[in-house]
Amino acid sequence: METPKSKLDTIANIAIIVVCIIAAVVLVQNQILPRFQHPPARPSEVMKGDMLPALRDVVPAGTQKALVMAISPTCHFCTDSMPFYKQLLDKRNESRSPVKVIAAVPDAKVEAAEQANLAEHGVRLDAVVHVDFNKIKVPGTPTLLLVDNRGKVLDVWVGKLDESREREVLARL
Helix, strand or coil: CCCHHHHHHHHHHHHHHHHHHHHHHHHHHHHHHHHHCCCCCCCCCCCCCCECHHHHCCCCCCCCEEEEEECCCCCHHHHHCHHHHHHHHHHHHHHCCCCEEEEEECCHHHHHHHHHHHHHCCCCCCEEEECCCCCCCCCCCCEEEEEECCCEEEEEEECCCCHHHHHHHHHCC
């Protein structure tokens, strides 16, 4: 015959085993299984040849090509690139290139602030517009997109550019 103390010990041992099993299941679900699952899909990046209607809306009427600079007020690479953007506009103006240069920002609330920031650095663009970066597949800022008036991406440069890539952009104006 079992004593009340031994019954209590048996129930306590069973409870401890159940708690350990539950803890093991939670550990496996949260720590081990995620390593074997596929990582979340990254948004697709913009590629040369992509047709993006959201870009068509950015190119001013009567313009054949535009260089769209996807920038963000919180992007230090964008700020670091300001001297190049000024050089780019100076060269465009000097050569009388018809390519429009437009800044695209991810939030309409920062358009005016970004325009002031660009002007402070001597970067006077043809326009600053709000564009949903997901719709134009911008993987990060800064991203430069050379586009035609149909929204077709003619070329793409992502990130802060080194000298050779800066020369490449300048040659495309």
